[in-house]
Amino acid sequence: MKGEVPVKAKVHVTLKTGVLDPQGKAVQNALGALGFGGVNGVRQGKYIELDLAETDADAARVHVEDMCKKLLANTVIENYAIEIAD
């Protein structure tokens, strides 16, 4: 898929299943303290939007995957998902 429009990439970085999420736990406790019941679990991750100069979606995906592995995600404990929108 090729286009003239620069590609926008959306990356979700989330903790792998089984990895403790103290930040999510804190949010869950805070929600409980505010009176919000019925919250069985909270997991917090990162959401990163990248404006790329690249106009080719496939090439952009390869670049962003590389960025995730090298900087954006800690692949020992985190998963990442890439969404390309142009």
Added chain:
Amino acid sequence: MKGEVPVKAKVHVTLKTGVLDPQGKAVQNALGALGFGGVNGVRQGKYIELDLAETDADAARVHVEDMCKKLLANTVIENYAIEIAD
């Protein structure tokens, strides 16, 4: 829409346009230092997954919207988007 399955809510919290994003800027600089060119902008937000006891999607959305206003997002500088999946 009613179901028997507990609802999962996905919340994106992002900085409003015009609000400086030093975290995103740091990521952008780090990507540049690693040799990733062609990155024109990076914005970093939060991604929160909530496991709710609620089984009704519409009721869940109302609850989660309330949570966003009261705790999850700082509505002065942040936008939030709610996605309900069951």
